[in-house]
Structure formats: C-alpha cells, structure tokens
Amino acid sequence: MTALRIAVGFKVTPDYEALRPADWARAATGHSAHGEAVRYVRRVFNVFDEAALELALRLRDARAERGLETSLVAFSVAGREADPFLVTLQALGYEGARVEPDADLDFAPAATAELVAAATRRLGGEVLLLGSRCGPGDTGLVPFLAAEALGRPNLPGVTAVEPAADRLRVTFSAGDRALRATITPPCVLAVGNALVSMLRVPTLKDRLAVRDSVITTLTPEDLGVDVPAALSREPSALVGLETIDRSRAGVVVGGATPGEEARALYEEHLRARLERI
Amino acid sequence: MPLSREAIVEGLRRIVGPDAVVTDEKVLVESSVDNFRKLQNIFDVHTMPVPAAVALPADTAQVARVLTWANDNGVNVIPRTGATATEGGLESAVPDSVILDGSAMNEIVKVDPYNMQATCQCGVPLQALEDRAREHGLTTGHSPQSKPVAHMGGLVATRSIGQFSTLYGGIEDMVVGLEAVFPGGEVCRIKNVPRRAAGPDIRHIVIGNEGALCFITEVTVKLFPYFPENNVFLGWTLKDMGLGFEVLRDVMVNGYKPSVARVYDPGDAGIHFSHFAAPDDCVLLFMAEGAAGIAKATADGIQAIVDQHPECTQVPSEYIETWFNDLCWDASKIIAEDERIRQTRNVNRTTEISADWSSINEIYQAAKQRIIDEIPDITMMGGHSSHSYINGTNMYFNYFFNVVGVGPEEETEKYYLPIIGIICEETLKRGGSIVHHHGMGKARAPWVKDEYGSSYFMLETLKRSFDPNGVMNKGTIIPL
Numbered sequence: 001m002t003a004l005r006i007a008v009g010f011k012v013t014p015d016y017e018a019l020r021p022a023d024w025a026r027a028a029t030g031h032s033a034h035g036e037a038v039r040y041v042r043r044v045f046n047v048f049d050e051a052a053l054e055l056a057l058r059l060r061d062a063r064a065e066r067g068l069e070t071s072l073v074a075f076s077v078a079g080r081e082a083d084p085f086l087v088t089l090q091a092l093g094y095e096g097a098r099v100e101p102d103a104d105l106d107f108a109p110a111a112t113a114e115l116v117a118a119a120t121r122r123l124g125g126e127v128l129l130l131g132s133r134c135g136p137g138d139t140g141l142v143p144f145l146a147a148e149a150l151g152r153p154n155l156p157g158v159t160a161v162e163p164a165a166d167r168l169r170v171t172f173s174a175g176d177r178a179l180r181a182t183i184t185p186p187c188v189l190a191v192g193n194a195l196v197s198m199l200r201v202p203t204l205k206d207r208l209a210v211r212d213s214v215i216t217t218l219t220p221e222d223l224g225v226d227v228p229a230a231l232s233r234e235p236s237a238l239v240g241l242e243t244i245d246r247s248r249a250g251v252v253v254g255g256a257t258p259g260e261e262a263r264a265l266y267e268e269h270l271r272a273r274l275e276r277i
Numbered sequence: 278m279p280l281s282r283e284a285i286v287e288g289l290r291r292i293v294g295p296d297a298v299v300t301d302e303k304v305l306v307e308s309s310v311d312n313f314r315k316l317q318n319i320f321d322v323h324t325m326p327v328p329a330a331v332a333l334p335a336d337t338a339q340v341a342r343v344l345t346w347a348n349d350n351g352v353n354v355i356p357r358t359g360a361t362a363t364e365g366g367l368e369s370a371v372p373d374s375v376i377l378d379g380s381a382m383n384e385i386v387k388v389d390p391y392n393m394q395a396t397c398q399c400g401v402p403l404q405a406l407e408d409r410a411r412e413h414g415l416t417t418g419h420s421p422q423s424k425p426v427a428h429m430g431g432l433v434a435t436r437s438i439g440q441f442s443t444l445y446g447g448i449e450d451m452v453v454g455l456e457a458v459f460p461g462g463e464v465c466r467i468k469n470v471p472r473r474a475a476g477p478d479i480r481h482i483v484i485g486n487e488g489a490l491c492f493i494t495e496v497t498v499k500l501f502p503y504f505p506e507n508n509v510f511l512g513w514t515l516k517d518m519g520l521g522f523e524v525l526r527d528v529m530v531n532g533y534k535p536s537v538a539r540v541y542d543p544g545d546a547g548i549h550f551s552h553f554a555a556p557d558d559c560v561l562l563f564m565a566e567g568a569a570g571i572a573k574a575t576a577d578g579i580q581a582i583v584d585q586h587p588e589c590t591q592v593p594s595e596y597i598e599t600w601f602n603d604l605c606w607d608a609s610k611i612i613a614e615d616e617r618i619r620q621t622r623n624v625n626r627t628t629e630i631s632a633d634w635s636s637i638n639e640i641y642q643a644a645k646q647r648i649i650d651e652i653p654d655i656t657m658m659g660g661h662s663s664h665s666y667i668n669g670t671n672m673y674f675n676y677f678f679n680v681v682g683v684g685p686e687e688e689t690e691k692y693y694l695p696i697i698g699i700i701c702e703e704t705l706k707r708g709g710s711i712v713h714h715h716g717m718g719k720a721r722a723p724w725v726k727d728e729y730g731s732s733y734f735m736l737e738t739l740k741r742s743f744d745p746n747g748v749m750n751k752g753t754i755i756p757l
Contacts, residue, residue, distance in 0.1 A: 018603040040595040043552045084551045198616070201623040201656045201679060204649060 002166070003069040004185065006056045007125025008094075009116045009146075010049035010074060012082045013135045014038035028136060028242055035106070043081055045199065048131025052191040054199045055161050056129050057092060063163045073123045077101055077115050083215060090210040091202035097123055097216035103227050107137050107238040111230035113145030118223035120150060123216075126185035127168070132156060132192045137238055143190035150188065155181065157192035280350050282373050285329040288350070289375065292332075292342045297381070299331040308357075308376050313365035313693075313720050316624065316685035319615050324686045326372040328355070333381040337456060337464055337494045343377055344492060344748075345462035353751045354460075356488030358400050358428035362435065363627075364718025366487045370752035377492060379430050385409055386495065394453050394469060396497040399430025406498075416503040418445030425607040430493045435716035436485030440604060441536035442664045443529075444566065445501060447714065449484050456495040457483045460744050469497045482739060487716050488750040490743045502568070509565040509576035510597035513589040514558040518542050519638045520588060521559050522662065522670065526634045527582045528563070529665045533575050537564035537601070537663075542641070544659025545675045553596050561589060562597045622680040623656060626693055628700045632709030633669035637662070641672050644703040648696055654679040664713065671713040674700055697721060722756040 018041050019027060027037035045053070053074060060070040074089045075097040076082040086096035099119050105112050120128050128150070133140035147154030157173035167184050173192060220227045253269070255261035280288065289298045299305070309325040310317050317323050329352075334340045347354045353374040357367050360378075369376070383400035390413045397406055404425045407417050420439040421427060427437070433455065438447040445451065454469035467480055483491060515521060521540030528538060539562050541549065546560040554560050561583070565575035583589050618624055632640050641660065649658050660674040676696060680688050701711040701724045711721055711728050726733050740747075740755055751757060 015603075018599065020602050023599075040593065040599040041552070042549060042600070081552060084547070084556065087556075196620065198620040200621050201677065203654055203656050203679060204658065 003071065004063065004126060005071045005073070005124045006059065006127045006129065007120050007123055008049070008052050008056050008072070008074045008129045009119070010053060010076050010085070010131065011046045011134050012043045012076060012078055012085050013046045014041040015044045016041075016135060018042060034137070035104075043085075045085060046131050046134045047197065048133060048191050050131075050199045051194040051197040052129040052131050052189075053089065053094075054196050055158075055191060055194060056127075057200065058196065059161050059163065059168075060093070066163060068163065071095070071124075073097060073125060075099060075119050075123060077105060077112055077119070086215050087207070087210070087213075088199075088202060090213045090215075091206040092200065095123075095216070096213070097218060099218045099220070099223065101227060102220055103231060105227075107139075108231055108234055109139050109141035110145055110234045111225075111227055113142045113149060114225050114230045115220060115223060115227070116142060116146040117149035118225050119218060120146070122218065122223055126187075128152070128186075128188045129158075129161075130188065130190050132190045139236070141235075143188055147188035150186070152186045152188050153183070154188040154190060155183070156190045158189045159192060159194040160196070161189065279373070280352060282329045285350075285352055285373055285375060288346055288352075289330055289332045289343065292346060293334050293339050297333040297335065299333070300329075302327075304331060305329075308360075308367075309369045311360065311362040311365060311367035311718075313363060313368065313718060314686075314689055315615075316618065316680070316688045319618055320685035322684060322686045326369050326374070328369045328376050329373040331376040331378050333378050335381060337382075337458060340377070340379070340458045340492050340494055341462040341464055343375070344458055344460050347375060347748050348460040348462070348746050351746060352748060354488075354492075354748055355750050356430075356434065356492045358430040358434075359402065359423070359426055359432075361423045361427045361431065362716065362718060364712075364715050364720040366435065366716055366718035366750065366753045368719055368752070370719060370757060374751075379492070379494065380428060382430075382494060383428075388413060388415075388500070390415060390500070393500045394497050395500055396469075396495065397429050398495050399428060399493050401429045403427050403429060403432060410500050411503060413500075414503055415500040417451070417498060418501045419448060419451060419498070420605070422604060422606045424605050426611075429496050429498075433484055433493050433496050434487055436714065438664055438714035440663070441564075441566070443538045444534045444536035447664075448498075449481065451498045452480055452484055453497040453499060455480065455483055455493060455497065457491040457493050459491045460746065460748055464494075465491075482743075485716065487718065487753050489754045490739060490749055504567055504569070504572070507566060507569045507572040508598075509572055510562070510594040510601060511565070511576060511579060511583075512560065512562040512592045512594065512597040513583055514554050514560055514592060515586075515589045516557060516559065517588070518559055518641060520586065521561050522634065522638050524561060524583055524586060524589070525662060525665050525670055527585075528579055529667050529670075531578065531582065533578045533582075535563040535575055535579060536566045537562065538665050539563075539661055539663045541661040542645075542659045544657050545661050547659070548657070548675075549600055550596070553592050562600075564597070564601060622685075623677055624680060624688060624692070625675070625677045626696070627673060627675050627715075628697055629671055629673045629713040629715055630700060630704040630709050630711055631664075631669060631671040631713040632704065632707060636707040636709055637670055637672055640703050640707050640709055641674075644674065644700045647699045647703065648674075648676065651699065652678065652692060652696055654681045654692070673713070694720070701727075717754045719752045719756070722752060722754055725755060 023037050027034050063070045072094045074094040077099045090096045130143045155172045160171040162169045171180050253265050305327050306323050355376050358379045380400040382398040384398045386396040388395045454467045456466045541560040546554045550560045565572045655678050657677040662670045664671045678692050683691050705727050
C-alpha cells in the first residue's frame with residue numbers, strides 16, 4: 001500500500017461574528033470599505049477550511065488504524081496573520097507552509113486558484129482538500145479552478161472522507177441529495193457542510209514539541225505564478241457588496257374569523273413576497 | 278420521615294398551582310447541574326441526584342409559603358433565577374431537592390430617573406433592566422459577560438461583578454435595598470436609602486448568600502448616566518505580566534477610575550488579540566467613560582502613566598473598541614461553545630481569585646506553572662486581571678484542556694477540581710481570596726474554612742441562625 005499525502009489549503013478570515021451591525025454595513029459596501037471595516041477584528045479559520053483540516057486529520061487517523069501511512073501539509077495564501085494558525089496545525093501533525101501574495105487577492109478566485117494549484121504541486125498532495133467557500137463575496141470558484149489547473153477531478157460539497165483500501169470513500173452533496181463516491185487520488189475535494197466542522201486542539205506539550213519547526217514560506221515567484229497576469233484573467237470583478245436585510249419582526253394578524261385572518265395574512269404579508277420570487 | 282417525591286410535588290402544587298410545578302424528566306435532569314458540570318448537559322450524561330420538581334412562584338407570598346413548607350418538612354430548596362451559575366451553586370447535592378425558580382417574577386417595578394435607582398423583581402434579566410434604563414439615557418453600570426441571560430436575583434445572590442467594575446463597582450456597590458424571604462417564611466425588606474449608619478449593613482447578609490440563607494425576591498439598584506459617545510479606548514502590548522500589574526496599580530493608586538482596566542497574559546491574549554499581539558505579548562487595555570471631561574481626563578491620565586513605561590507599545594484604539602463590542606455572551610455564543618466542546622472535547626474553564634498588589638503576580642506565576650506541570654492535556658493556560666482596586670486586583674485564570682480517557686461526567690474530577698485545588702492552595706498560601714466574583718458554589722466550598730479563617734464563626738452562625746433546619750441549598754458555601 002502506498003503512502004498518501006494530503007494537502008489542505010486554508011484561509012484565515014476576520015471573525016465576522018464579532019462585527020457590530022454598523023460595521024457589517026460598512027464591510028459590505030465595497031472592496032476597500034470591507035478591508036477597512038474588518039482590519040481590527042480578530043482572525044479565525046474560515047469555517048469550511050476548519051472542517052477540511054479536521055477531516056484530513058480524521059482520515060489520517062483512520063488510515064493509521066489500518067496501518068497506512070499518511071502525511072499532511074497545510075498551506076495558506078496569506079500574510080503573517082496566518083502564522084499562529086500554522087503553528088497550531090504543526091502541533092497537530094501538519095507540515096506548515098505559507099504562500100505570501102504580492103497583491104490583494106480578496107475576491108480574486110482565478111489568481112488564488114493558480115497559487116493554490118502551484119503550491120500543491122510544490123508541496124505535494126495527491127489529495128487536495130479545500131473549503132467550498134470563504135467569507136462574504138466569495139464566489140466558491142477556487143476549488144473548481146484549482147482542480148482545473150491541476151488537471152484533477154473535483155468533488156464539491158464534501159461532508160465526509162474515509163479510507164477504502166487504495167481509494168477514498170467520499171460523501172458529498174449534490175443539490176439536496178447526499179451521494180457517496182469511491183475515488184482514486186489524485187483529486188480535489190471541496191468541503192461543504194460537514195458534520196465534523198471543528199478542529200481539534202493541540203496540547204501545550206504538542207506545541208512545545210514543534211516549537212523549532214519552520215513554516216515554509218513561498219512567494220508567487222518561487223511557484224512560477226505571475227500574479228498580476230493572473231489577476232488580469234479574473235473572470236469577474238467585485239464592484240460592491242450589499243447586506244441582505246434578514247431582520248424579523250412579529251405581528252398579530254387581525255380578523256374576526258380564521259378566514260379573515262388568512263386573507264389578511266396573504267394580502268398584508270405574503271402576496272408581495274410571493275410576487276418577488 | 279422525609280417526604281416522598283410525590284408528596285413534594287403535591288405540596289408545591291398546592292402552593293404555586295399545578296401549572297407552576299415542572300416535573301418533566303428532561304428539565305429535572307438538566308436542573309441537577311449548572312455550568313460547573315456543563316459537560317453533563319452537553320453530552321446528556323448525568324450523575325447528580327435528580328430534583329423532585331422545579332417550582333415557579335408568581336410572587337413573594339408564594340415564595341414565603343414554599344419556604345415555610347420546605348422548612349417544616351426538611352425539603353432542600355435551591356433558589357435560582359437565570360441559571361447561569363458556574364460554581365455548582367445550583368447543583369442538587371441531595372436527592373429530592375426543589376428548584377425554586379424565580380424567573381417568572383420578572384416585573385420591572387419602577388425606574389426612578391430622578392433618584393437614580395430602579396426596582397425590579399428577581400427574575401428580570403439584567404439586559405431587560407439595562408434596556409429600560411437606556412430609554413432614560415441611563416445605565417445600570419453592571420455588565421458581566423452573562424448580561425443577556427443572567428437575572429437580577431441571581432446576580433445579587435452570587436455577589437456578581439461586571440466588566441465596568443473599576444468605575445461602577447460590584448453589585449454590592451449598586452444594591453440600594455432589597456426584599457428577601459427566609460426559611461421560616463419571614464419576608465424582610467431593606468429600605469432604599471443612600472447610606473445609613475444604623476448598625477451593621479444587613480444588605481450584606483443577603484448579597485452573596487448564594488441561596489444558602491434566603492431567597493431574594495426584589496432588588497433596587499443604582500442607575501448612572503450613560504455617555505457611550507465619550508468612551509475612549511486605549512491598548513498596549515508588553516512582554517511582562519509583572520509590569521502589567523504594576524501599571525494597573527499605578528493607575529488605581531493615582532485615583533483614576535477607568536471603567537475597564539485589564540492586563541492579559543500571552544496565553545489569554547492569544548485568544549482575543551492574536552491579530553495584533555505577538556505570541557509572547559501581554560496586552561494591557563483600558564476604557565475611560567463618563568461625562569466628556571471625566572472620560573478625557575481619565576484617558577489622558579492613564580496615557581501619561583503608561584507613557585512612563587517605554588516597554589509598553591501602544592496599539593490602535595480600534596483594536597480594543599472592536600474587542601469591547603463583542604464581549605458579552607448571548608445564547609448563540611453559548612450554543613456555539615457547546616457544539617465546539619461536543620466535537621472537540623476541548624473544554625474552557627475559568628477560576629477567579631483576588632489578592633493584594635504584593636501577592637498577585639506570585640499567585641499567578643505559581644498557580645500557572647503548577648497547572649502546566651501537574652495537570653494533563655492542557656491546551657492553554659493563561660489569564661487576565663480585570664477588576665482592580667486601590668489595594669489589589671483579581672486574577673481571572675482562563676484555561677482549556679482536552680478531555681482524554683474519561684467520560685464527560687468525570688471531567689470535573691480529573692481536570693477541573695484539581696486545577697481549582699491548585700489555584701486555591703496557591704492563593705490561600707499568599708493571603709488572597711479564593712473567589713473574586715463567581716461565588717463559592719459547591720466547587721470551592723471545601724476551602725471555606727481556610728478562606729474565612731477565624732471569621733468562619735460568623736458565617737457558620739449566620740447559617741445556623743437563618744437556616745436552622747438546613748434546608749437552603751445544601752452544600753453551597755458550607756460543604757455537606
């Protein structure tokens with residue numbers, strides 16, 4: 001049985017939960033306003049990436065129970081803000097790497113995907129796990145474009161991965177259906193709403209054991225990626241973000257009879273909504 | 278002859294009415310613990326005796342009748358309102374206890390902007406009272422992290438403190454008067470006056486009694502003018518907790534009253550501030566508030582003090598303001614934390630103590646090192662000081678561990694209690710207090726005699742006098 005190397009690409013994002021409504025409005029009014037509004041917010045793992053990182057650890061553990069060797073590498077296209085997260089991942093058994101971009105890659109899926117694909121080639125990884133999407137304004141295109149650049153199949157909406165002899169048994173969702181596929185790497189797996197969504201936590205002793213570990217730092221040049229050229233090939237450009245008003249309120253629907261109440265409910269509250277669908 | 282469970286339920290139904298007595302098994306099982314054994318509720322594995330019923334009295338008269346009946350029949354009563362306790366104070370330590378839940382007594386009786394005080398029943402959520410005060414441009418000044426979910430009765434009963442305590446004080450500084458019911462059914466009202474010297478301050482028999490002496494039915498608290506537009510936020514990074522304590526001391530000794538004054542150690546800072554603090558950085562932060570002149574003078578004074586320490590590196594105030602705006606725990610955060618524990622078995626616990634300026638850093642260093650050395654599976658060991666006084670400060674130990682090799686029901690015995698033990702030992706050794714603001718509950722009750730020393734006589738006498746039959750929250754403050 002051959003060893004398997006799994007690469008997981010992850011992104012560190014602002015903790016949008018920590019933003020007040022006023023900051024949200026500012027964050028969602030456009031590209032530059034977004035950057036300003038989230039500058040002072042603490043960083044967290046993108047939730048889908050966090051699930052991908054834990055799924056990879058569980059796949060490693062499951063393979064180890066069968067005597068199968070697995071190595072893990074985690075990387076992020078990011079600045080130094082990703083380093084504390086990479087240290088945590090090293091303590092969990094990942095090798096850590098960071099691709100330092102020379103341009104702002106927020107809302108730039110094509111350029112990001114080129115870097116992700118190139119990093120995967122450089123760092124190795126028959127299986128590339130990525131989160132399906134990231135924060136507000138994310139297109140969800142990166143896994144598809146990275147798979148295309150790597151010349152690999154991509155399974156979207158992955159919710160579980162298990163070892164199956166030489167292969168992997170992958171559970172994923174397509175529309176409202178859950179499907180299971182047995183595949184042979186190489187492949188790209190885009191992790192969606194997995195039940196396992198939270199990363200385990202290393203102990204202080206785990207951290208101490210890797211305190212001398214080095215985070216590999218790569219530049220686009222190291223990877224042979226011309227970022228400005230890649231940016232010029234972006235299929236679309238973000239020109240603005242708007243928050244969707246999801247506020248709710250309760251009202252008492254009046255009427256002398258159930259029929260009158262139903263009519264009032266339809267006329268006053270449902271008709272306009274139904275017409276917008 | 279103790280009453281049967283059926284007789285207890287029947288007795289309660291006669292007093293508060295059948296609709297106000299809950300006997301649903303799931304509710305009872307969940308009510309057998311509080312957040313001290315929160316893993317038992319998260320994983321639905323329970324080990325504590327199941328209460329006989331949860332009773333929800335509608336008014337003070339019903340509370341008095343329940344306590345009279347319980348006292349006559351030797352039924353253990355556990356007073357509760359918002360159920361946010363963290364130290365086992367709401368655990369049913371003995372079988373067939375009654376949870377006397379004041380959450381249905383939730384009327385804001387009066388907001389009096391002229392006399393700057395508000396009266397409310399015990400089951401009023403602090404957030405509700407705060408919202409009402411804000412309608413008048415006022416604030417309670419009380420803001421524990423549990424503000425959205427905690428109720429006024431419980432906050433007074435546990436001697437709560439809020440995040441702005443350095444300016445407004447703890448709940449004991451805010452309570453003007455109150456009403457409480459004692460086991461024999463005696464209803465006592467302490468009137469609302471600015472101050473009096475008519476003997477001992479009997480408010481303090483009630484404040485912090487943790488349901489071990491009486492049931493609080495109503496409280497009157499002070500109100501303060503609210504000037505959020507004047508808030509000034511200040512923050513620094515530094516490499517040494519000892520220096521952080523020194524700066525806090527300088528600020529307090531020089532008479533400044535910031536509403537928030539904190540120093541975080543590197544571990545704790547890593548949770549909140551890793552987007553601007555290095556892994557070995559401590560974070561020192563302040564918020565000045567109040568009328569414009571006061572807020573500005575406070576901020577200027579603090580700035581001048583910290584400027585005398587070139588080891589402190591100032592950070593943009595927006596970092597501190599953004600952190601501040603996300604401080605409180607609401608229901609969604611509690612649900613998210615429970616899910617994280619369920620998936621990762623990584624548990625966050627806290628223990629808060631206080632000591633004078635001479636001892637606090639030693640206690641922090643000694644306890645931290647012992648916990649790292651002696652307790653397995655620790656994933657983060659740190660803490661912060663968040664409530665300072667002219668003569669000392671508190672230390673809020675904040676720690677995480679993975680629950681490994683034992684079931685969720687054994688988490689307290691394997692990890693939590695041994696950690697509490699270390700912190701209590703190191704604190705008592707240096708003359709500090711083992712509880713700053715969470716209450717003794719049942720978790721820290723084993724250390725009560727060491728905590729009180731010779732004054733334990735007074736505590737024991739209070740318990741014997743007010744609760745001679747021992748029916749009030751057995752095992753809380755004074756162990757079984």
